[in-house]
Amino acid sequence: MNTIIQNILVFSALGLALLFLVRKYIWSPKKKSTKACGGDDGCGCH
Amino acid sequence: MSKQINVALIGNPNTGKTSVFNALTGLNQKVGNYPGITVEKKEGICKLPRGVKAHIIDLPGTYSLNASSLDENVVIELLLNKNDKDYPDLAVVVSDVENLKRNLLLFTQIKDLKIPTILVINMSDRMAYKGISLDIDYLEQELKTKIALISTRKNKGINELKELITHYKELSTEPCLDASSIDESYFENLRKAFPNQLLYKLWLVITQDVNFGKTDRKTYDAVEDFKTKSKTDLKRLQQKETIKRYQFINETLKKGQTIDLNSAKDLRIKLDRILTHKVWGYLIFGAILLTIFQAIYDWSSIPMDFIDSSFASLSEWTKNTLPEGAFTNLLAEGIISGLGGIVIFIPQIAFLFLFISILEESGYMSRVVFLMDRIMRRFGLSGKSVVPLISGTACAIPAIMATRNIESWKERLITILVTPFTTCSARLPVYLIIIALVIPEGRILGLSYQALTLMLLYLIGFGAAVGSAWILNKILKIKSKSFFVVEMPNYKLPLFKNVALTVLEKTKAFVFGAGKIILAISIVLWFLASYGPGDNFNNADTIVTEQYASENLTEDELHQKIESHKLEHSFIGIAGHAIEPAIRPLGYDWKIGIAIVSSFAAREVFVGTLATIYSVGSDEEETIKNRMAGEVNPILGGPLFNFASGISLLLFYAFAMQCMSTLAVVKKETNSWKWPMYQLVIMSGFAYIVALVAYQVLK
Structure with missing residues (x-):
């Protein structure tokens, strides 16, 4: 029983870690900027 | 329920806008005693008397409304676009009591846009020391505004400023300068072509070198056709406008401001003579760097050893206490050991930022920028590139964003490309652990080999940045001109609160970000x-x-x-x-x-x-x-x-x-x-x- 719970926790942690890394570096859903301040990307720098 | 007031904080670089912003909103934006800290607008809420609220927007520092860089463009875009949701009901122009003449140029320009404007004169605590006295009533009358004399350092005048903001509707919107006096026939034609538009606003649109992004372009596209004068003529008229404004400012300050030059001769001049000297300046800077790196090593060894052994014990304890299994191993061998690898460096990171923050707060960093400008020019960069390169010692990301105040695209691009060579705080853990493993612990002239190696690595990073800038300057075929004006702020005793906040913020960003x-x-x-x-x-x-x-x-x-x-x-x-x-x-x-x-x-x-x-x-x-x-x-x-x-x-x-x-x-x-x-x-x-x-x- 203990082994099963520990394995579930390990794979959950792994899943969350991978999800975090994928969202940070590979693909993240685009948020609509609410702080547009000019330019084409909402940051006023283009 | 009353409407929230949109308040734009505007001013020359290094006048203490961000300090005023923090005092009004209770937020803790980073404050520095060198120009270029704010390169984007920042927002916060200020609670005013009688339950009124103000939405405060801290804008990048600008010397005038004639934009030459991207951060200045942010200010002008906002002031010219009435459709922007942040368009100010009130402009609060923050000035520095010691540079009032220069600061008033921007004030008069904003006032002429017919936006209700309050003039804040900051750093009033230095007036007596500098022998400055002001006739506030006279200045208010001539500048057709209300003035708040404040000191953010001493927390004086903030409540009075809040009162003035609350009653912003009572402010006069009468301009300081009649725009048509710049060139009467030209402005007469402009008035006929656009009868319902504010002349000075049209004039700003016509004379700007930059594109206006989302500014209500449709309104201004028609103005394009009105650029009947050549670029040179427009520049000449712009210069004429500046001269007229300074004539007005000089006249106003002649009666409104008195400076006793005898008491104005202070320690600053003597210090500047040594700290920006072409030989002593560099030697002192080198000595300061050596002291910093030595102190980083000497002061952090005990807390680092303690953290390292604590994580080792925690890992061991986890393994022995929790039930045996894969997750226990993940905690002990993966998570705790991995996190230990970052927490161990907190003392050194904190000490590094402590010193950087003290140098910024004291006003010394601007002297470093001035010193470096002499070297930078030979490598195709300007003194403005020094701010990003020095900021790069913390993190390259804000440093690259700080290049927005470099007007020349070529210099800006080169600075962006070479900034990652400077030793950021992320490199520090790698350097520290490897140096501890491979460099012996001996000392020479009281300086440890390890501290010297660390300093050498910082110099190598800086050297690589400057060297590659020189190569890029030769390779890149982009034509652009630039000029460099650096603000030499007064020397100040660093405020404990500001230093502590910077150290805390930077260390937190390092630990939580990484x-x-x-x-x-x-x-x-x-x-x-x-x-x-x-x-x-x-x-x-x-x-x-x-x-x-x-x-x-x-x-x-x-x-x-x-x-x-x-x-x-x-x-x-x-x-x-x-x-x-x-x-x-x-x-x-x-x-x-x-x-x-x-x-x-x-x-x-x-x-x-x-x-x-x-x-x-x-x-x-x-x-x-x-x-x-x-x-x-x-x-x-x-x-x-x-x-x-x-x-x-x-x-x-x-x-x-x-x-x-x-x-x-x-x-x-x-x-x-x-x-x-x-x-x-x-x-x-x-x-x-x-x-x-x-x-x-x-x-």
């Missing part, structure tokens, strides 16, 4: 190091026991052999061995190779990765440093981290482009993937070659 990535990578790496495919991994016990059956190994020795065999055949072991041929000539083994690959996410992951890999399967309570010191070169024997491989690693990290977040910011700022890809390939390729040569020469 901490999340390290935690995730530690989990993935632990998994890859603890699981593997095929018989070699799954039957490691049988294979190793049979292999060493003839040798009388103790139970511990046999266990170590099994764990080592498992690691070699785990997923990470297989990947590591695959890249080993490429890194072996540099003196690294496959474990270092994995740490290098994982640190392309963020450099500081290096130590955490090694801590995780070395922890997997280990039952001993051991610090990260001792684990790394105990690693043996599998081919040559002897310590894996020796002088040759250590120097090779240090140089690799000094030059390699290993930060994905920085690459993303470079893409954003240059609007192209071309430049970050060049950075990645050229910097990392150069790092590989230098590291290879260093190892082959030193081994």
Whole structure:
């Protein structure tokens, strides 16, 4: 029983870690900027 | 319910806008005693008397409404676009009591846009010291506004300012200068063509060199046709406007301001003479740097050792206390060891930022910028590039964003491309651990070899940035001109609160920013190091026991052999061995190779990765440093981290482009993937070659 719970926790942690890394570096859903301040990307720098 | 008032905080750089913003909103934006801190607008809410609320927007510093850089453009875009949701009901122009004349140029321009405007005169605590006295009533009458005389340092006048903001509707919108006096016939034609538009606003649109992004273009497109005058004529008229404004300001200040020059001669002049001297200035700067690096080493060794051993004990305690199993191992060997690899560096990071913050707050950093400008010009950069290069010692990301106040695109691009060479705080953990392993602890003239090595690495980073700027200046065929004006702020005793906030903010950003990535990578790496495919991994016990059956190994020795065999055949072991041929000539083994690959996410992951890999399967309570010191070169024997491989690693990290977040910011700022890809390939390729040569020469 203990082994099963520990394995579930390990794979959950792994899943969350991978999800975090994928969202940070590979693909993240685009948020609509609410702080547009000019330019084409909402940051006023283009 | 009353409407929220939109208040724009505007002013010349280094007048204390951000301090006023913090005083009004109760927020803690970073404050520095050198120009260029605010390059984007920041927002906060201020509670005013009688339940009124103000939405405060802290805008980048600008000397006038004639934009020449991107950060100044942010100010003008907002003031010219009535449709912007942040368009101010009230402009609060923050000025510095010692530079009132120059500050009033911007004030008169904003006033002429018919926006209700309050003039804030900051740093009033220095008036007596500087022999300055002001006739506020006279100034209010001439400038047709209300004035708040405040001191954010002494927290004086803020409530009075809040009162003035509350009653902003009572302010006069009468202009300071009649715009048509610049050129009467030209403005008469303009008035006829656009009868319903504010003349001065039209004039600003006509004379700006920049594009106005989202500004209500439709309104202004028609103005394009009105650019009947040549560019030179328009510039001449712009100069005429500035002269007229200064005539008005001089006339106003003649009666409104008195300066007793005798008491104005203060310590500042004497100090500046020494600190910006062409010989003494550099020597003093060098001595300050040496002191900082020595102090970083001397002061942080005790807390670092304590943190290191605490994490080792915590890992051991977790293993012994929690039920045996995969998750317990993940906690003890992956998460705790990985996080230990970052927390250990908190003392050194905090001390570094403590010193940087004191230098900024005291006003010395502007003198450094001035000193560096002399060197920078020879390499195709300007003094303005120094601010990003110095900011780069914390993190390249805000440093690259700080290049927005460089007017010349060529200088800005070069600064963006070379800033990642400066030693950011993420490199520090790698440097510190490798220096501790391969550089002896001796001293020369009271300075430790380790501190000198660290300083040398900072100088190498700065040298690489300047050298590559020189090459880029020769290669890039972009024509642009620039000028450099640096604000020389007064020397101040650093405020404890500001220094403490900066240290806290920077350390927090380092730990939490990198901490999340390290935690995730530690989990993935632990998994890859603890699981593997095929018989070699799954039957490691049988294979190793049979292999060493003839040798009388103790139970511990046999266990170590099994764990080592498992690691070699785990997923990470297989990947590591695959890249080993490429890194072996540099003196690294496959474990270092994995740490290098994982640190392309963020450099500081290096130590955490090694801590995780070395922890997997280990039952001993051991610090990260001792684990790394105990690693043996599998081919040559002897310590894996020796002088040759250590120097090779240090140089690799000094030059390699290993930060994905920085690459993303470079893409954003240059609007192209071309430049970050060049950075990645050229910097990392150069790092590989230098590291290879260093190892082959030193081994």
